[in-house]
Amino acid sequence: MTMQLDTTPRATRVPPEVARSWLLLSAARLDAVAVAGSSADAVVIDLEDAIDASRKEVERERVARFLESGGEAWVRVNDRTSAFWSGDVERLRGLPGLLGVVLAKTEEAAHVTETAERLGGSTPVVALIESALGIENAALIARAPGAFRLAFGSGDYRRDTGVANSEAALAYPRSRLVVASRVGGLPGPIDGPSVVDGAPIVTEQSRSAAALGLTGRLCLRETQVGIVNEVMAPSAEDVSWAAGFLGEFEEAGGVVRDGSDLPRLGRAEKILRLDRAFSAAG
Numbered sequence: 001m002t003m004q005l006d007t008t009p010r011a012t013r014v015p016p017e018v019a020r021s022w023l024l025l026s027a028a029r030l031d032a033v034a035v036a037g038s039s040a041d042a043v044v045i046d047l048e049d050a051i052d053a054s055r056k057e058v059e060r061e062r063v064a065r066f067l068e069s070g071g072e073a074w075v076r077v078n079d080r081t082s083a084f085w086s087g088d089v090e091r092l093r094g095l096p097g098l099l100g101v102v103l104a105k106t107e108e109a110a111h112v113t114e115t116a117e118r119l120g121g122s123t124p125v126v127a128l129i130e131s132a133l134g135i136e137n138a139a140l141i142a143r144a145p146g147a148f149r150l151a152f153g154s155g156d157y158r159r160d161t162g163v164a165n166s167e168a169a170l171a172y173p174r175s176r177l178v179v180a181s182r183v184g185g186l187p188g189p190i191d192g193p194s195v196v197d198g199a200p201i202v203t204e205q206s207r208s209a210a211a212l213g214l215t216g217r218l219c220l221r222e223t224q225v226g227i228v229n230e231v232m233a234p235s236a237e238d239v240s241w242a243a244g245f246l247g248e249f250e251e252a253g254g255v256v257r258d259g260s261d262l263p264r265l266g267r268a269e270k271i272l273r274l275d276r277a278f279s280a281a282g
Helices: 032-037 053-068 085-092 109-118 132-136 138-142 154-161 167-183 199-212 222-231 236-251 261-281
Strands: 021-026 042-046 073-077 098-103 125-129 147-152 216-219
Touching: 021 073, 021 222, 053 073, 053 085, 073 085, 085 098, 085 109, 098 109, 109 125, 109 138, 109 147, 125 138, 132 138, 132 154, 132 167, 138 147, 138 167, 147 167, 147 216, 154 167, 167 199, 199 222, 216 222, 236 261
Parallel strands: 021 042, 021 216, 042 073, 073 098, 098 125, 125 147
Antiparallel strands: none
8 A cells, every 4th residue: 555645844843742732533534644734733543443343453554554654643552451452552663653652541550551661662652541440540540651641531431430521520530630640740631522513612622621731632623623722822911921921030130039939930931831832833
């Protein structure tokens, strides 16, 4: 199989530790131009829920050849307890275009560590937590060797627990992932996707996730990417405040004056650091 790749250079990639939008693309509908041309901070080719069991090996090979022939992407691999996990990690190991993996249905720290080790030890592993047990073990998973970031599989979590798809019902697991990420020294976690489309809904749900401390979101369609990128980035007002505060702080000699200076200094530096990363990516 030969794929015609889009060789047009992409803008500077947003570092994955601060990536906001994570676009899921089914391996069965893999399109090199769509991957290269996406405005998402990270593109994730899905070998798990989007692929029927009878097609897993065929689609895995399609993805591997894409990554061998100049394509670059993250890949969502099947969960550690499935019959397809071993084949996924063995075939993907060492491929030049593999940016990292998203491990489906992570429930134990060992799932992350074993995946990282089988991939060679240097491939980033985003632990996708999708069940009550995974949420309960979130802090252990975040501390697991090989863990790069946590993500929330909100759809499977709702199926596992029976909770509603509402802000109130999902606040607890989202907050657990935020706290676990901090405990594990990881970047902020990635929220589950908006299942219902439409700019108002995607915007509202993205704002809710950001308010809880999540710093990225999974996206099911390219149309959701721009909204997530905008909501999850510092606002113009935030950037203006941060630049003004740092200017005043430096003019005052960079001396801490009261107990509010250090928290504000940290917030201002983070805002400007993110703004630079996102601006460089265009």
